[in-house]
Amino acid sequence: DTEVTQTPKHLVMGMTNKKSLKCEQHMGHRAMYWYKQKAKKPPELMFVYSYEKLSINESVPSRFSPECPNSSLLNLHLHALQPEDSALYLCASSQNSGTTYEQYFGPGTRLTVT
Amino acid sequence: AQSVAQPEDQVNVAEGNPLTVKCTYSVSGNPYLFWYVQYPNRGLQFLLKYITGDNLVKGSYGFEAEFNKSQTSFHLKKPSALVSDSALYFCAVREKAAGNKLTFGGGTRVLVKP
Numbered sequence: 646d647t648e649v650t651q652t653p654k655h656l657v658m659g660m661t662n663k664k665s666l667k668c669e670q671h672m673g674h675r676a677m678y679w680y681k682q683k684a685k686k687p688p689e690l691m692f693v694y695s696y697e698k699l700s701i702n703e704s705v706p707s708r709f710s711p712e713c714p715n716s717s718l719l720n721l722h723l724h725a726l727q728p729e730d731s732a733l734y735l736c737a738s739s740q741n742s743g744t745t746y747e748q749y750f751g752p753g754t755r756l757t758v759t
Numbered sequence: 760a761q762s763v764a765q766p767e768d769q770v771n772v773a774e775g776n777p778l779t780v781k782c783t784y785s786v787s788g789n790p791y792l793f794w795y796v797q798y799p800n801r802g803l804q805f806l807l808k809y810i811t812g813d814n815l816v817k818g819s820y821g822f823e824a825e826f827n828k829s830q831t832s833f834h835l836k837k838p839s840a841l842v843s844d845s846a847l848y849f850c851a852v853r854e855k856a857a858g859n860k861l862t863f864g865g866g867t868r869v870l871v872k873p
Contacts, residue, residue, distance in 0.1 A: 685868070687849055701860060747805045750804070
């Protein structure tokens with residue numbers, strides 16, 4: 646099973662709202678990622694968790710707050726977003742051992758900030 | 760830093776004809792290279808990878824890729840394209856020194872016409 650699930654599929658929020666995106670994987674992967682993707686562009690890395698610890702923050706604004714409650718779950722808390730934050734948010738996971746470094750992606754959450 | 764480039768924004772091919780999507784890389788050391796495909800409003804799907812060994816790598820859905828060290832290329836190929844192969848394709852390289860993050864090329868849109 647190489648499935649990464651994400652909820653919700655779509656989210657519309659105002660600039661004063663607080664919302665959360667959720668991601669789950671049951672592949673035993675120890676690395677999990679958040680990406681932001683604009684239309685017809687490659688994904689841009691936001692955060693990396695390795696063994697449930699934040700290992701990379703790609704200078705993401707503080708209105709995005711990641712959380713990794715356990716090895717299977719990854720959340721992205723959103724607060725006071727801007728319209729330019731509207732995008733597809735992708736979660737991914739990978740094993741990162743031996744020769745297995747490919748990342749498996751979820752279907753994404755389409756976020757619209759109004 | 761590692762990088763990959765996809766020189767073609769779009770590739771058009773007739774159904775049944777061979778499909779090639781180009782990727783060149785710039786890395787220090789041995790490259791870990793990947794191909795992903797993205798269908799509209801979906802996450803990225805892993806197609807194949809090159810780590811070491813045979814220069815011809817076989818992947819999902821009949822795709823294969825040829826690693827060429829002298830030309831620093833990793834082109835994706837399919838002998839006979841299907842209309843359903845129409846999608847956005849990304850080449851990526853693993854950055855070992857940066858927490859195993861993936862760096863993506865700009866993407867190539869493939870349009871297979873009946």
